[in-house]
Each structure stands twice: as C-alpha cells, then as structure tokens.
Amino acid sequence: MSATVPDSPIIHFLPYQKAWISDQSRFKIGMFTRRGGKTFGAAGEIVDDCIRAEIEGQKTRWTILSRSEQTAKEALDDALKPMTRAYYAVVSGLARRTKPEFVEDEFTVAAHVRELRQGDQVFQVEIPEARYKTQEVHFPGGSRVVALSASPDAARGFGGNLLLDEFAFHADSRRIWGSAYPVAARGRHKIRVISTPNGKGNKFYELMTTQNNGWSKHHVDIYEAVRQGLDVDIDELRAGMADQDAWAQEFELAWLDEASAWLDYDLISACEHPEAGDPSGYQGGLCYVGVDIAARNDLYVIWVLELVGEILVTREIIARRRISFAEQDRLLDDVMARYRVSRLRMDQTGMGEKPVEDARRRYGEFRTEGVLFSVAPKLDMATSLKEHMQDRRLLIPSGDSALRADLHAVKSQVGLTGVRRLVADRDADGHADRFWAAALAVSAADLPAFQVGYEAVEQPVGHNGGHDMFENHAPGWWRTPLGFGSRRVF
Structure with missing residues (x-):
C-alpha cells in the first residue's frame, strides 16, 4: 500500500510536513526550524497511522516522549487531540472497511479512508469518536497514543512506536x-525523532550527523519553510530574537557547541596582567566588590576591582572553602576597611539573604546590594563582564589556572523558548564561583555612583590597629565602620 498524505480545508499540511508524513521509513529523524510546526507534522503521521489501523481492523500504539510533562501535555492538547477531532468531524463517524485496494486519485481528509472496494461493493461501518484523557488518546478500535515526560524509565517501559519530541533538549538523552x-x-x-538543534553534546546531534546509519533524515530551516509556504516574517523574527547565536541555532539550525564557554581561553588570556590581583598595587581609587556566597562545598569568593582611569583592575581575589559565616564576615569587613568601596554587590539567592542583610547594616544600604540569581540578572551580569573583557577594560591576574578554569566553566545554552541561559558544570573546585564574583563586581561598577559627603572623625590613620595603608593620603582619611577612614554625613 502506498501512503498518500491527507490534506483538507480543516487541516493544512505544508509540503515539508507532507514529506514527513509520507516517509514510512522505520527509523526517521527530522531537524526543523522553530515555528515550523514539527510537532504538528509528527502528530499528523501518528493520527494517520492510527486511523489506518482502525480502518483495517488492527491496533497500533504510539508513545510520545517530550522533554517535560508540560511539553508532553502540549503535544497532545495543541496538536494530536485537535487533529484527531478534526479527522472524526470530517469523516462524520463513517469509515469504509474492506480489502486494501485503493483508488489512486488524490483525496482529502474528508475522504481520508478513500474508496476501499471489494469488486463493485463499498463497505461502510459506523465508528464512535475517540476518547481523550490528560495524557492519552484512545481510538475506538483499540489504538492508543500516550504522551509522557522523557526519562530512561519511561523509555524502557513504552510500548509500540515511539516519537522523541525535541529530543536534543531531553535530559540524559543518551540514557x-x-x-x-x-x-x-x-x-x-x-522510531521518529524531531528537534531543533541544541549543541553537539547530545544523542540527537549524533543521530542526525552520522552518515549511513540507516536513518531517513529531514532538514528544514526557516528559509526553506517559508519558501514552502510557512507564513512568518523572517526579518521580524530575527529582530525579535535579538541574539545572533540563538537565531542561528533555533531558525538556521546551526550546530552551536553547547559546551562552548561564555568566556573562551583566548579572551581570558587577553585580559590577564601580571600586576593584577596584587593588593599592594592599590592606588587608593574607588573600588567595586562582588561577593559570591558559599553553599556547602562551593567557594566563598570576594572579588575587588579598582577603577584606574577607564580600566577596572583586579586588586584582590579571596576564595575560601567551608568557612564559617563569622569568618566570611571577618574577611568582608577587612576588605571594606582596606579599600575605598563605592559599591558592594552580593549573591542574595537562598542562603545569601542573611549575609546581605548583615552587610547592609554594617556598610550602609546606599552602597550594598543583594542580587537574586534568576536567569535575566545572571545574563545581564555575564554580558557586562564579557563586554568589559572584549573591550579590554578589565584586568585579571595571570598564571592562576584555577581562576582561568572557573572563568571558562560557564556555558551558554539556548532553551526551547529561545531564551539564553548560563550554566556551569559542578566540578572539584566549585561552581564557577569566581566567575560570578567577578560578574557581580563588574556589574557594581556599571551602576551610577552615589554622591556621598564625609567628615573626619577622631581616630587618625596610623593608629588603627595596623591598618596604615592610607598614611600617605591627605589629612581627612580616617577609620570608621563605614570603611576607608571616613563616616557618612547627610
């Protein structure tokens, strides 16, 4: 029996969707542009297969594995269920069943089963509507479609034919x-596999790119989809994406390496300077401090930047593991005392709530800020850090392999929604803690400076328990709890 693709005034399939449905290869994989209706086309094949089984008095079963329970539900609710209802609405509960001798002319969904004849006789039987559940569609003759969140256990227990939806985004795709x-x-x-690309470190990339592996392959980028009738404005989409890497991956189907670092080693090396990271080089200028709060085995990191002209020079990086909160406070107090800190930004996420509250009380709310590490603020800070490095407006210590590895550890990924996010694999030396301390410090320097007035207090520099680094400054530099030998006046 040769397959012919249905079409109708109710359900319209574009040519590349028809090509997908018509391809009856046992193993089939497709890489399709976002907004191209890949799940819709895949659902078309599944419904078509189930309807054919119903007509022929057989049963078939399909399992859809999606990257999450929500996307599995969307595949059913937005594609498969409406399409099944449309088929039954057009067929109006009638199917024709006999030996599979098909008329060879074109047909539509309204006559999806076409003329199944035995001699001059046409057999018609009335069939009931399919039944719909939250994660399942049951056809009256026993065929069934189930949609599940992907996991190795779900994959091991499925029955029948399999659709892996957005497979490049499945966690544990190889398992x-x-x-x-x-x-x-x-x-x-x-087995059917569909997805947009998501870098090279997953099973989808391997299946799609391995030559002569027995898979029938479909490739439709945004330009080909529009050429075949997809009604979208490419220029508007590109402008709305406002991210060339995301556009290349999501719409042009480029294989961006998901393991590529946000900061590559060449960029890191270009910003290294032998005098950076040495506290003794401090020139007395305004400083900006970033603090990444420690959690369990992560590092507690304080990153100090001094503004020298238009360059942010790293003056000190303090990194400690498994230290008490009291020791963290002591280290930060010492930094705030030794440098003229204009602004302090700290990770306020989770366990950072109390340290930020304490810091605001000790150093003043006007220059202390907590940052909640959600997707958008992290991307903003990381972007600022990268731009400063690209413009060579940030100097970092040289010869520190742990620092270089931490700065290189953050990876850029683009998710199903087209939103870029930054992730870092946990390793033996933390979770890119130095990266985020640097990003916090640079972002502190991006913020407008506060206008603050100062007046001298009683205790002069040189008699403050050993903190004599400001002895050579002009009179009026004094020690107070606010730091750098002065107190705030309003």
Whole structure:
C-alpha cells in the first residue's frame, strides 16, 4: 500500500510536513526550524497511522516522549487531540472497511479512508469518536497514543512506536536512547525523532550527523519553510530574537557547541596582567566588590576591582572553602576597611539573604546590594563582564589556572523558548564561583555612583590597629565602620 498524505480545508499540511508524513521509513529523524510546526507534522503521521489501523481492523500504539510533562501535555492538547477531532468531524463517524485496494486519485481528509472496494461493493461501518484523557488518546478500535515526560524509565517501559519530541533538549538523552532503542528493535516498531538543534553534546546531534546509519533524515530551516509556504516574517523574527547565536541555532539550525564557554581561553588570556590581583598595587581609587556566597562545598569568593582611569583592575581575589559565616564576615569587613568601596554587590539567592542583610547594616544600604540569581540578572551580569573583557577594560591576574578554569566553566545554552541561559558544570573546585564574583563586581561598577559627603572623625590613620595603608593620603582619611577612614554625613 502506498501512503498518500491527507490534506483538507480543516487541516493544512505544508509540503515539508507532507514529506514527513509520507516517509514510512522505520527509523526517521527530522531537524526543523522553530515555528515550523514539527510537532504538528509528527502528530499528523501518528493520527494517520492510527486511523489506518482502525480502518483495517488492527491496533497500533504510539508513545510520545517530550522533554517535560508540560511539553508532553502540549503535544497532545495543541496538536494530536485537535487533529484527531478534526479527522472524526470530517469523516462524520463513517469509515469504509474492506480489502486494501485503493483508488489512486488524490483525496482529502474528508475522504481520508478513500474508496476501499471489494469488486463493485463499498463497505461502510459506523465508528464512535475517540476518547481523550490528560495524557492519552484512545481510538475506538483499540489504538492508543500516550504522551509522557522523557526519562530512561519511561523509555524502557513504552510500548509500540515511539516519537522523541525535541529530543536534543531531553535530559540524559543518551540514557533515554539506550533504554528506548532495544525495546523498539525487539518489537519491529517505528522510531521518529524531531528537534531543533541544541549543541553537539547530545544523542540527537549524533543521530542526525552520522552518515549511513540507516536513518531517513529531514532538514528544514526557516528559509526553506517559508519558501514552502510557512507564513512568518523572517526579518521580524530575527529582530525579535535579538541574539545572533540563538537565531542561528533555533531558525538556521546551526550546530552551536553547547559546551562552548561564555568566556573562551583566548579572551581570558587577553585580559590577564601580571600586576593584577596584587593588593599592594592599590592606588587608593574607588573600588567595586562582588561577593559570591558559599553553599556547602562551593567557594566563598570576594572579588575587588579598582577603577584606574577607564580600566577596572583586579586588586584582590579571596576564595575560601567551608568557612564559617563569622569568618566570611571577618574577611568582608577587612576588605571594606582596606579599600575605598563605592559599591558592594552580593549573591542574595537562598542562603545569601542573611549575609546581605548583615552587610547592609554594617556598610550602609546606599552602597550594598543583594542580587537574586534568576536567569535575566545572571545574563545581564555575564554580558557586562564579557563586554568589559572584549573591550579590554578589565584586568585579571595571570598564571592562576584555577581562576582561568572557573572563568571558562560557564556555558551558554539556548532553551526551547529561545531564551539564553548560563550554566556551569559542578566540578572539584566549585561552581564557577569566581566567575560570578567577578560578574557581580563588574556589574557594581556599571551602576551610577552615589554622591556621598564625609567628615573626619577622631581616630587618625596610623593608629588603627595596623591598618596604615592610607598614611600617605591627605589629612581627612580616617577609620570608621563605614570603611576607608571616613563616616557618612547627610
């Protein structure tokens, strides 16, 4: 039986979707542009297969594994269920069943089953509507479609044919594949894989790029989709994305390396300077401090930048592991006393709430700020850090392999929604804690400076328990709890 793709005034398939549905290869993989209707086309094949099984008095089963429970539900609610209802609405509960001798002319969904004839007779049987559940569609003849959140256990337990939806974004894609493929191979079932790309470190990339692996492959980027009738404005989409890497991956289907660092080693090396990181080089200028709060085995990091002309020079990086909160406070007190800190930014996420509250009380609310590490603030800070390094407006210590590894550890990824996010693999030396301390310090320097007045207090420099670094400054530099030998007046 040769497959012909349905179309109708109710359900319209674009040519590349028809090509997907018509392709009856046992193993089939497709890389499609965002907004191109890949899940819709995949649902078209599943419904078509189930309807054919119903007509022929057989049963088929499909399992859809999506990256999350929500996306699995969307695949059913937004594509498969409406399409099934449309088929039944057009067919009006009638199907024709007989031997599979098909009329060879074109047909539409309204006559999806076409003329199934035995001699001059046409057989018609009335069938009931399919039943719909939250994660399942049950066809009256016993065929069934189930949509689940992807996991190795779900892949191991599926039955029948398999659709891996947005497979490049599945967590543990290799383990899922290792569980799913043997089940399909034993049962001679079909496997369909669809996705936009998500870097090179996943099973989707391997399946799509391996030559002569027995897979039928479909590739439709945004330009080809529009050429074949997709009604979108490419220029408007690109402008709205406002991110060239994200555009290249999501719409042009470029293989961006998901393991590529936000800061590459060449950029890091270009910003290294032998005098950076030495506190004795401090020139007495305004400073900006970033603090990444420690959690369990992570590092507690204080990063101090001094503004020298238009350059932010790293004056000191303090990194400690598994120290008490009291010791963290002592270290930060010492930094605030030794430098003219214009602004302090601290990670306020989770356990950072109390340290930030304490710091605001000790150093003043006007120059102390907590930052909640949600996606948008992290991206803003990381972007500012990268731009300062690209413009060579940030100097960092040289010869520190742990620092270089931490700065290189943060990876850029673009998710299903097209939103870029930054992640770092946890390793033996923390969780990119130095990176985020640097980003906090640079972002502190980006903020407008406060206008603050000062007046001298009683205790002069040189008699403050050993903090004599300001002895050579002009009279009026004094020690107070606010730091750098002065107190705030309003």
